[in-house]
Amino acid sequence: MTADVIDGKAFAAGIRARVAEGVAAFKASQGFTPGLAVVLVGEDPASQVYVRNKHRQTLEAGMESFEHRLPADTPQADILALVEKLNADPAVNGILVQLPLPDHVDADLVINSVSADKDVDGFHISNVGRLGAGLKAMVPCTPLGSLMLLRDRHGSLSGMNAVVLGRSNIVGKPMAQLLLKDSCTVTIAHSRTKDIEAVCRGADILVAAVGRPEMVRGSWIRPGATVIDVGINRIETPEGKTRLVGDVHFAEAMEVAGAVTPVPGGVGPMTIACLLANTLTSAHRSVGLPDPEGLTA
Ligand SMILES: Nc1nc2c(c(=O)[nH]1)N[C@@H](CN(C=O)c1ccc(C(=O)N[C@@H](CCC(=O)O)C(=O)O)cc1)CN2
Numbered sequence: 001m002t003a004d005v006i007d008g009k010a011f012a013a014g015i016r017a018r019v020a021e022g023v024a025a026f027k028a029s030q031g032f033t034p035g036l037a038v039v040l041v042g043e044d045p046a047s048q049v050y051v052r053n054k055h056r057q058t059l060e061a062g063m064e065s066f067e068h069r070l071p072a073d074t075p076q077a078d079i080l081a082l083v084e085k086l087n088a089d090p091a092v093n094g095i096l097v098q099l100p101l102p103d104h105v106d107a108d109l110v111i112n113s114v115s116a117d118k119d120v121d122g123f124h125i126s127n128v129g130r131l132g133a134g135l136k137a138m139v140p141c142t143p144l145g146s147l148m149l150l151r152d153r154h155g156s157l158s159g160m161n162a163v164v165l166g167r168s169n170i171v172g173k174p175m176a177q178l179l180l181k182d183s184c185t186v187t188i189a190h191s192r193t194k195d196i197e198a199v200c201r202g203a204d205i206l207v208a209a210v211g212r213p214e215m216v217r218g219s220w221i222r223p224g225a226t227v228i229d230v231g232i233n234r235i236e237t238p239e240g241k242t243r244l245v246g247d248v249h250f251a252e253a254m255e256v257a258g259a260v261t262p263v264p265g266g267v268g269p270m271t272i273a274c275l276l277a278n279t280l281t282s283a284h285r286s287v288g289l290p291d292p293e294g295l296t297a
């Protein structure tokens with residue numbers, strides 16, 4: 001059996017095109033352009049690439065992009081002051097502080113200083129609580145993108161057994177909430193889970209978000225299951241080069257699963273597409289428009 005490869009790159013391009021249409025319609029009806037502000041502190045190489053891509057794709061969608069690059073040793077008070085300024089700026093509909101932040105910064109404090117209405121990352125504690133309570137929230141981008149890929153493949157997810165491997169605040173926990181909201185039976189598995197392999201084998205939907213290269217082997221996967229690989233791990237090859245792999249052993253998964261997201265080109269591109277979608281959603285909500293269709297959870 002050979003699984004289908006879920007083309008997240010192509011799907012993300014479609015989402016970005018729909019966001020661009022929504023932005024054009026928004027500008028025409030409201031007379032202003034939605035704006036996204038991104039704050040990068042320090043010189044982490046991967047973060048620099050992600051922030052550059054966010055800037056380019058925000059402009060391509062027809063939105064304003066405000067990039068704030070601060071040195072790694074910026075005092076926490078200066079970061080908080082910048083966020084306050086962005087909170088008060090009517091040209092800014094979405095604010096994102098790129099993670100990870102340097103060690104001297106309290107990331108939770110900074111995340112929760114972003115206005116919940118402009119929190120396009122969905123990390124603010126009030127958005128976390130709203131998602132958990134089944135209320136309208138800003139939803140974290142990677143889980144939202146993963147949900148879109150699952151809905152596209154299956155239509156309804158109702159009654160499916162979903163296992164989320166990993167319990168991070170950024171992916172694992174919100175992913176589990178979204179799957180529950182779509183009426184899956186949800187299990188969160190993690191490093192202390194007993195017989196994790198058997199737990200994963202019970203999954204119709206397996207979402208791997210642990211940050212451990214190729215941890216999920218073919219024997220962990222139920223035949224025909226849909227596997228969403230959120231991991232992005234850079235490993236060294238025997239030739240001394242590096243390459244990206246997910247949390248799932250892709251070649252083995254392809255032999256067993258019904259469908260698998262590749263790394264790269266699976267969930268990753270959906271993260272930025274959903275950031276743009278969230279920024280448009282935030283602009284809609286700021287003027288009392290209904291949420292843009294098909295771009296929210
Ligand atoms: N404030 C936030 N910080 C971080 C988030 C986030 O959602 N909000 N997520 C990640 C990084 N990230 C976006 O910020 C991100 C990661 C990966 C990709 C992506 O397109 N990956 C490609 C491969 C890229 C490569 O070659 O390295 C893929 O998987 O195909 C986009 C965005 C942590 N920080």
Ligand SMILES: [Mg+2]
Nearest residue numbers: 166167168210
């Ligand atoms: Mg975890």
